Amino acid sequence: MKTLVPYKSEKIKYLLKDIWKNRVYYLFLAPKMVVFTLFIAIPVIWAFILAFQEYNVFGSTWVGLNNFIKVLNSEVFYVALWNTFKYTVFTVPVHVVIALILATLIHPLGKIAQSFFRAAFYLPTVTSMVIIAMVWRWIYNFRFGLFNYFLSWFGIPPVDWLGQSATALWAIIIMSILTPPGVGIILYLAAMSNIPDTLYEAAKIDGAGPFQRWYRITLPMLKPTTLYLVMISTIGSFQVFTQIIMMTKGGPGYATETLVHLIYKTAFRDYEFGVASAQAMILFIIILFFSVIQYRLLSTDHD
Amino acid sequence: MNSPIMTKITRVFIYMLLGAAAIISLLPLYWVFSTSLQLDAYQDEDLDAPISYVEANPPKFVPAGIEEYFKHWRKARAAEKSGDQELANYHRKMMTEVVHNSFAMYMYLFNRTNIWRWFINSAYIAFVVTLGILLIDTMSGYVLAKKQFPGRNLIFWVIVSTMMIPGQVTLVPMFIMIQKLGLFDTHWALILPDLSMVFGVFLMRQFLLSIPSELLEAAKIDGAGEWKTFWTIVIPLAKPALATLGIFTFMSVWNSFLWPIIVLNNADLYTLPVGLKTLQDANLASFKLLMSGASLAAIPMIIIFLAFQRYFIKGLTLGGVKE
Numbered sequence: 324m325k326t327l328v329p330y331k332s333e334k335i336k337y338l339l340k341d342i343w344k345n346r347v348y349y350l351f352l353a354p355k356m357v358v359f360t361l362f363i364a365i366p367v368i369w370a371f372i373l374a375f376q377e378y379n380v381f382g383s384t385w386v387g388l389n390n391f392i393k394v395l396n397s398e399v400f401y402v403a404l405w406n407t408f409k410y411t412v413f414t415v416p417v418h419v420v421i422a423l424i425l426a427t428l429i430h431p432l433g434k435i436a437q438s439f440f441r442a443a444f445y446l447p448t449v450t451s452m453v454i455i456a457m458v459w460r461w462i463y464n465f466r467f468g469l470f471n472y473f474l475s476w477f478g479i480p481p482v483d484w485l486g487q488s489a490t491a492l493w494a495i496i497i498m499s500i501l502t503p504p505g506v507g508i509i510l511y512l513a514a515m516s517n518i519p520d521t522l523y524e525a526a527k528i529d530g531a532g533p534f535q536r537w538y539r540i541t542l543p544m545l546k547p548t549t550l551y552l553v554m555i556s557t558i559g560s561f562q563v564f565t566q567i568i569m570m571t572k573g574g575p576g577y578a579t580e581t582l583v584h585l586i587y588k589t590a591f592r593d594y595e596f597g598v599a600s601a602q603a604m605i606l607f608i609i610i611l612f613f614s615v616i617q618y619r620l621l622s623t624d625h626d
Numbered sequence: 627m628n629s630p631i632m633t634k635i636t637r638v639f640i641y642m643l644l645g646a647a648a649i650i651s652l653l654p655l656y657w658v659f660s661t662s663l664q665l666d667a668y669q670d671e672d673l674d675a676p677i678s679y680v681e682a683n684p685p686k687f688v689p690a691g692i693e694e695y696f697k698h699w700r701k702a703r704a705a706e707k708s709g710d711q712e713l714a715n716y717h718r719k720m721m722t723e724v725v726h727n728s729f730a731m732y733m734y735l736f737n738r739t740n741i742w743r744w745f746i747n748s749a750y751i752a753f754v755v756t757l758g759i760l761l762i763d764t765m766s767g768y769v770l771a772k773k774q775f776p777g778r779n780l781i782f783w784v785i786v787s788t789m790m791i792p793g794q795v796t797l798v799p800m801f802i803m804i805q806k807l808g809l810f811d812t813h814w815a816l817i818l819p820d821l822s823m824v825f826g827v828f829l830m831r832q833f834l835l836s837i838p839s840e841l842l843e844a845a846k847i848d849g850a851g852e853w854k855t856f857w858t859i860v861i862p863l864a865k866p867a868l869a870t871l872g873i874f875t876f877m878s879v880w881n882s883f884l885w886p887i888i889v890l891n892n893a894d895l896y897t898l899p900v901g902l903k904t905l906q907d908a909n910l911a912s913f914k915l916l917m918s919g920a921s922l923a924a925i926p927m928i929i930i931f932l933a934f935q936r937y938f939i940k941g942l943t944l945g946g947v948k949e
Contacts, residue, residue, distance in 0.1 A: 338776055345775035347852045352781065355766040355827060362800060362822035363788050369799035378802070425647060428640050436641075442935060443648040449931045449938070450655060451881040453899040454920045457906060458654045461661065461913045467681045469657065503651045506942060513943040562792055565883055569903065583794050583884075591888055596798045603795045610792055 374604045378596035390601035402577045403585040406492055410581065411560040414499045419552050422507030427537065430515045441509060448505030456569035459498045460485065485571055488578035495566050495579060507552050514548040515541065550621040554614055561610050582606050658924060661917040663689040663728045670720055680914050691728035695721055731918035740893055741919060744901035751813055751897060752879040755820040759875045760868055762821065767830025768860050772842060782831065785824045804889055815889040820879055826871050833867035834860065870941035873934050880927060898923040
């Protein structure tokens with residue numbers, strides 16, 4: 324028995340031999356590993372360190388939890404957190420429901436109609452958010468904007484949507500809701516076409532109507548897709564930034580300040596790198612927390 | 627319940643609902659193009675003072691230029707018939723004036739701003755990154771999927787676990803890194819970090835797991851080296867995944883915004899989204915001008931999407947792509 328267990332030095336020798344034998348595969352990996360190490364691995368570790376330091380070009384100093392204390396003592400941070408949270412709560416569920424409804428309506432259509440609607444709903448997703456935000460700033464224009472014009476059909480007087488604290492965040496939420504969830508629609512459609520027809524036929528024989536079939540078969544079968552969508556949309560919406568910087572710059576006041584916009588300002592306007600890193604860490608923890616909770620909640624009843 | 631009339635009514639209702647949703651979806655994009663072509667500071671013999679159709683109440687949904695162009699065309703024809711050459715000339719001149727006015731802000735952008743430069747910057751950065759990602763991600767995805775060597779699983783899991791970390795976390799250290807490397811305000815500051823995106827490694831590994839190992843063995847027996855096997859067997863088999871990865875990489879680089887506004891200072895180096903932001907920040911820009919710039923940035927992605935639609939759809943279902 325004893326002889327079968329090699330000594331430690333021997334183990335290392337074998338390992339090195341193994342590595343040398345496979346050296347060509349490490350060369351295949353090398354280019355990616357270099358950029359990955361430089362621009363992901365090191366920055367991730369560094370971000371963690373920076374959060375506990377005060378950064379200075381000529382040498383940083385450790386400040387313990389000071390950066391976190393600074394963040395948690397600033398009122399703006401809570402405003403940004405609350406706004407981000409509100410934005411997420413009002414856009415994510417609505418988007419998932421809209422995606423589900425539109426996919427349900429598109430799925431039974433013929434091939435041509437299907438690909439037309441798929442394209443119509445996905446096109447805004449491939450368009451840069453910068454462009455979407457620019458045109459919505461125009462649509463929300465107080466005097467000549469389309470939005471106020473449509474509201475005037477219902478007798479609603481013009482509103483300065485982006486110019487007032489009371490409406491600015493709502494304007495951004497409405498804009499998000501009215502931009503269709505292209506990714507969600509396509510994922511739901513793909514999942515729907517994977518549901519075996521035999522299930523529906525069996526239900527039909529048992530006398531289930533179309534709505535019952537949808538509720539009893541389609542909906543449960545789509546659960547993994549729903550879980551995935553809720554998670555990626557939540558992660559995405561916690562990172563809302565482009566709309567903010569292009570449309571309101573966080574204003575008026577702090578009415579539309581969000582976490583990522585605040586991180587951006589703290590880092591690259593105030594050059595408080597340590598504080599910005601602490602904010603980013605907190606954002607990361609929040610995202611992680613919500614992902615775990617959603618995963619737990621939505622994946623309970625089935626295995 | 628299942629009578630033919632009922633199903634017909636439901637069908638009409640479904641189409642109406644989807645049609646309304648499609649209009650809501652596409653209206654903002656349409657509005658970009660329509661505003662960019664709208665007549666602005668326009669005057670002809672029917673108007674006392676120059677008017678702007680961009681700032682019209684109620685809004686003008688179709689570019690006014692179309693109507694105006696045909697109006698002057700008809701009048702020119704009528705004047706020619708009645709022999710009034712001077713009037714005909716006036717209307718002919720107005721026809722070109724209408725065209726000039728409609729495209730005025732595109733001409734302004736090309737002649738007076740760097741937009742052409744930004745366009746080329748965006749395009750070549752997106753191309754370089756896409757080609758680079760396709761090569762290095764396939765190389766690493768291939769060995770991670772098909773080869774056994776010490777540390778393989780560790781490397782894979784380290785790479786995949788970083789996919790969970792939001793990009794904002796590394797913003798500051800990346801910025802310091804770029805400055806230390808002396809790359810601030812260069813295109814390398816965009817290209818190198820983009821090449822580090824890990825999604826492609828994951829995608830290529832998942833895809834290449836399914837290629838038959840016998841093919842690789844056969845190539846080995848035939849005396850092909852690892853590099854040759856990679857180019858002659860792996861790459862051709864990976865084509866569908868390469869198309870998908872290429873399109874998504876191109877799109878995300880073309881549309882990327884937060885990082886470029888941080889590391890670019892020199893207006894000659896801007897990408898389109900950064901350029902558009904500075905145009906908007908300049909405040910004096912009219913909406914017609916902004917929408918002209920926006921439409922120039924939107925057109926390439928729209929064309930790419932319409933041309934490669936099926937790859938977009940495949941990509942989304944191939945393991946879930948970040949938005």
